[in-house]
Amino acid sequence: MRLSMQFWNKGYLSKEQQQPMVPITTLKDRIKGHIDVDTVKSGPSLLFSQEQEALLSQHINAMAELGYGYSRVETINLAPDYAIHLGLRQREKPFSLKWVYNFLQRWPDLKVKKPRSLEAARVKCATRSVIDNNFKELDKIMSQHNFKERPHAIYNIDEKGLSTDHKPPKIVSGSSYKTQAVTSGMSQTITIIGAGNALGQQVPPYFVFPGKRFIDGLLDGASLGATSTMSDSGWSNTYISTSYIKDHLFKYLPHHDEKSPVLVLYDGHRSHISIGLIEWAKENNIILFVLPPHCSHLLQPLDVSCYGPFETAWNSACHRHLRESGGNVITRFDVCKIACKVYAATLTPSNIQVAFRKCGIYPYDPTVVSDSLVAPSLTFAAISSSTISPNSSSITSSEDKENEQPKQSKEKEFLECKGGQILQNVKAAKVRKTLSKVVAGKPITDDGVLQQIKTHIESQSSVETSKI
Template sequence: MQARRGPYRLYDVDCLTQAYIAVKEKGMSIRKAALSYDVPKTTLIDRLSGRVGIDVVRSGPVTLLSLEQEALLTKHIQTMAEVGYGYSRQETIDLASDYAVSLGLRSKQNPLTDRWLYMFLSRWPELNVRKPRSLEVARAKCATRVAIDKYFDQLNNIMVKYHIAAKPHLIYNVDEKGMQIEHKPPKIVSGKHNKTQAITSGRSKIVTLIGCVNAVGHQIPPYFVFPGARMLDDLMEGASPGAAGTVSLTGWSNTDVFEYYMKHHLLKYLPPRSPNEPVLILYDGHKSHVSLSLIEWAKEYNIILFVLPPHCSHLLQPLDVSCFGPLEMAWNALIHRYMRESGGCLVTRYEVARLASRVYSSTLTPSNIQSAFKKSGIYPFNRNVVPDHQIAPSTTFTDSEAEVNTPMVSNTKACETPSAEQFFEQRGGKILQNVQKAKKSRNTLSKIIGGMAITEDDILAQIKAHTDKYGPSKIKEKKSASKENNKKRKQTSPKASTSNSVKKPKKVLESSENCDSSDEEDVPDSEKCVVCKHFSPDRTKRPFIIIVSWGQCDQCSGWVHLSFCTHVKSIRRGDAFLCPSCNDQLQ
């Protein structure tokens, strides 16, 4: 029986390094250093003689790239992944192959393989293959360190001004969540060689759930927005106590729906307020959340409306950070189980309130809500809660050289040649050097309300000024003016003539109004109407008709003005057509 091999490398790598230094610098004997640091004597002799490098920590042949070269490659891969432009498996292999070719260690005809990649990943445990989360380009651009720091400065000022930093029962967060009826099936247990499938309800309109929580961990009963034109009592059947709902044409929230929710649903669950102890409500800056009537109402009822920075809710909004993710997973699992237990019954909008209330209550737990406020840095207040790697994608869109963050080559200049650094700069330079040009700034409302308390007097004045200058009434005036200008241009510009078209198998010609001005004498008789003997019909009878259609008789092959010189208005493919003369002869 073959003896079982013991574990690989019983000694510590740091102990080997210390034994090497003890012999080289302190003059300790090899035998004593091996016994003192508990490392094999032969292994220490190989490092001292130079047969094996001191940095080599595993047996086998020497790797293609040195330790310094692989470290530089690893740093580059990590940097590109952090900024949102990471490499896939094959791209990593191609990158390493090109890198080895540039160093003269490999030929283009002999690229690296998958085996090299997996050995490379085993040597560098800080690297692994994972599926990244999708990040919209707007979120990548806007989630900058400057914007986040400005937001926390304003939030801290409001909390200090109204003395609510230590009062979590007065800090709320409101957000919407679209409940997809066509759920995403969860992972299931099935046969190893089976192609698994899961039945869904099919595509349908979305039902919006408006949720609200506070920093203590309490949740406000949900509010549903159903697609439709009339609110039915059956839509709220089985919902949790206190839940309410309304309808909109699309199922999404809008300005009227959100304002009604704030004034009639949320208000009755808020604690008592006073000018010295108001309630702080944070939400994102969607256009449906900002209206002058809502702001005036909030000031009257001692409510502070604080708008988060634009496109930063994935980092700063508690419900997005830690609550709606578990809610969506529980929703998909519940819909999957419901369809199985109900015998394949489809999920409609009449089951959404009953099922969504269950997952809303089970996932938005006090511990989960408190963790969400802590992770977003609101309570307890922590302005350093967002790490640098989460805002790294924004560095690829900044235009200032002061914000450029390229750790790819900063720590490796001393250990690598300039050609290797230039290689990686060429492969990822357009991303890492921040070459995006600054675009023309737009006068959007989000630049005023983003990261601000819109109930403050100075912000409210700016909102009113922006509404007066760029509000819906101004947009309508611009659109009406542009329409009038387009009409004038159409009236003054000459009309282009329309070429005659032929329909097969029945020949039908079409002519435009310019045919009235054509010279009748220049038109051959074979192309004129066999009834009126003219190319252009009499327009005085029907001045509203612009295009004239022609039909060719099946018997005499003559052309006739359709709808003018015959009662036939159109000819379809395969239909028989006779001019009035041939038709009278047959009768």
């Protein structure tokens, strides 16, 4: 269009050339300024210019990356406030939902999505420096013991809580009434501990049932190799975690010796850290590598790609069991036979291999955790609200801000005011001296780390004694 206008003004187009290309009236309207040159669609002109809409689009995208995105209704409220601030619209003329859908069509990078819940503890802990330090320590261990060429010797352990009161899956039903699904009601929690290696081989499940003594029938329908234990709450503890590695996992580990040890990765919950377990692991050539706290959604293979499908399949299996059993509620005696089938169907070799690849463990790739995945952690850093740049989906440094023009445009001023409040209201997280901080992203079978653990436990014991 611009090229045609230039040719028209300079008289380069003959009458024959003018006819089939662009209508003369269209060119005249743009030359005289009746219609903006960038307008390529018939109908009323857009309220915002392309640059103004680009700033709004990038601001919405940046806020979503930080974990504080706008809903459709909030976007409808944001846009007219933006227009009023720019002097383009009166407050008496609100925007409609149609404007939002048209806006999304013009900017296909934006989509209406259901966000994944992210706990504040995960936001605070999953920082860029924590992730990078984890991969740095992991690279040392994998290079030292040649794990990059031995995927069969890299294992991950993770726990999953199973509730007998399942969440019903979506079903096909009539459209004229409210759909209902029968559930078991009162729930019990049973823990399943799973494991697998980077080659895709799974370890049979290990169940933790609530109760004092084992009751016959709890393992009815169990798959080959599955076993169980009991705890008061149905959750794992230090004794159970130690027993699982020594008595269950150890049986399925490949041959290993001092020159070719086995690497076991798991999260740093306090119940997983035991001096006795660490010393036993060192004697048996097992390297225990503790992942950073509250980072399992990024670094724990089974949590990233296996337990999501497992939970979906568990809910569907429980729903089917209720129907096929004639409405009999699910108890702890039904959990094992249902869960073992689900475990075998979801912890498949392909799923486990994808899990290790997504976490950057095998093949080793420290770049898999992108900056956008850890962007929410920046809202808890000790930085000012001016560090959010509404015209970029990333976070800018203070040096970049100094190089910007001293006077902000109306668009940037408004969007920074809208989005910058989250950084003014959120305080920097207080650093706590916990055991998980000591072992995070480190091989706890290392002599130096083991000494740090012992020192921490002794210091905590002295603190507790002084309180008494």
